[in-house]
Amino acid sequence: MVQNKEYKNKQKVKDAFISAFIGFFAFVWIFPILWTVWTSLRPYNDIISYGVFSWPRHLNLDNYFHAFRVMGLTHYFLNTLYVTVPAVVLTLFLGSLIAFVVSRYSFRFNLSLLLLFTAGNMLPIVLTYIPVFWLYIKIGDFFGNRSLLYNNYLGIVLVHVAFQVGFATFVLSSYMKTVPKEISESAIIDGASVFRHYWNVMLPLLRPPLAALGVLMSCWIYNDFFWALILMSEDSKRPVTSALRQLQGQYITDFNLLAAGASIVAAPTIILFLVLRKQFVSGLTLGSTKG
C-alpha cells in the first residue's frame, strides 16, 4: 500500500513536469500565429521607426480595414465560396451514392469499385495535371467556349470533386456498414424504390458522417490554392488563398498589412475548427481508424 502511494506521488511530480514541458512546447507552437496577429495590429511606420521589438505606440485594426479595401478580399472570398460550396455538396452527394450501393446491394464489382475510389484518393495529384489541363481546353473548344472548364469555377469544382470523392466514399461506406440491415429490409418489404430507399431511409441516417466530412472537406478545399493557380488564367477569378499568394509578392514590404490579410484568410478555418471540433476530429478519424 505504502509503495503504491509513493508511486502515485512520484507520478504526480513527473506529470507536472511533463505538463510544463508540453506547455512550453505548445507556446513555441502557437507563437508564430500570435506574432502574426500582433504584427497585424501595429502600423507599418511604428516598426520602421522603432524596430520589431519596440513597445507598441499604436494598436488598432487599421491594417484589417486597409487589407479588405486594397486587397479586395471580399471579392476573393466570394470566389472561394463559388468553388467550395458546390464542390463539397457534390462530393458528399456522389460519395454517398457509391457508398449506398456498395454497402446495401451485393454486386460482384463492389470491392473493386471501392478500391478504385479509395486508391484514387491516394494517387499523386501531379500525375493528372497535364492531361486535365489539356482535356479542359479541348472540351471547351469542342463546345465552342474555351472557358467552359478552363478558367472557370466549374472546372475547379470538378477536379476537387474527383480528388475528394474517394475519401468521402470510403468514410461513408464504412459508416453505412454499421447501420443495421433490418432498416433496409423493411424499406424494401414496404415496396420502396431504390431512390426512396436512398433518399428517405439512408440519407437521414448519414447525417453525422456527412456533417463531419462536410466540415473537413470545406477546410481542405478552402485551403487549396494550387488548382486555381494552374486552371485559372485570370487573377480576379482566383479563390482567396491563391489571391493571398499573389498579394504576398505585391505587398512584400508592408508586412503589417500582409499579416492582417493572412489573419483574415486564416480566420474562417480556425473558427470552423474551434466551433465544430467534434465533427472535424471524427471526420478525420472515421477515415483512418476503421477496424
Add this chain to the structure above:
Amino acid sequence: MKTAAANKKIRSRRSLSRNDRFTLAAFIGIPTLMQIIFLWLPALITIILSFTYWNGINVSDIKWAGLANYKNIFFGTPVFYEALKNNIIWLLWFTFLATPLGILLAYQIDRKIKGHKIYETIFYIPVVLSLAIIGIIWNFMLQPGGFVQGVMGRDIGNAVSIWGNYSINTYVIMGVASWRHIGYIMLLYLAGLKSIDSSLREASAIDGATEWQTFRKIILPTMRPVNIIIVVITIIESLRAFDLVYIIYGTSTAWPLLNILVFQNFAGQGISMKGAAYAVILLVLCIGPILLYLRNVFKEDLK
C-alpha cells in the same frame, strides 16, 4: 438472435424493377465515370506520355521517345539525385522525429495531463491553415526584420538569409513541415488511443510497469491498425511533399524535391515530358505504401 438473412446483403437483383435497375446504374455510373475521366484516365495518359517527346500543345506533335526521358533523368540530370536525397531526408526526419513526437504527444495528452485540452487545440491549429498562410507566417518569423532575426540581434541591414543558406535551410524547412505534421499525427493517434480500454492501462500501472513499458507492451500492439496508417501517411506525405517548398522557392531548384521537378517541367518555361517521367517515378515510389494501406483497410473484405 440474428437471422442469416439479416446478415446478408440484399440479394435481390432479379427482383429489382426496371426503374430501380436504372437508378442503381446511375448511382454507380455517374460518380465512377467522373472518377475515371478526371483521375484515372489522366493518370494513365501521363504514364504513356512519359515515354514520349511532347510540348503539350498539339497532339500531332507527340513523338515516341522510348525510355529516353528516364535515361535522361537517371544518367543526365544530377538534380534528380539531389531531389531524391531531399525526399529521403524528409522521410527520415518525419519517421524518426516528427511522427514519434506526434505519437508521444498524443500519449501524454490522452493521459489527461494538466492543460491537455488547450494543448490539443494548439497543436492542431497549424493543420487547419492553408499552406499559403503558413508561407506568410514563417516568412514573418524568418525574414530580415522578422522575429528570429531580431532575436539573433540582426536588424534589416545585416540580416542573414535563412532561405538561401544551404547549411540551415534544410533544418528550417523540416521544422516548418513538422509544425504541421506533428499535430496531424497527434490527432490521428489520439482518436485511436481513446478507443483503448483504460483498465488495461491501470492494470499495468498496478503491476508496477513503468510508463515506457506500458506504452511499448500494451499501447503499441493494441494500436496496430492505426500504426500502419500512420506509417503509410508518413511515407506518402514525405514522397509527395511539395506545397511548402513551392511556397518558399517556387519552381526553382534551390531545394529540389521530386514533385518540384515535375512542376518545373510542366509549368516552367516549356512543357517537357520529362515531368511526366518524374511523376511516374513518384507514383512507383508511392505504390508500395498505397497497397499496404489498401490491404490494411480492406482486410476483412478481401477475405
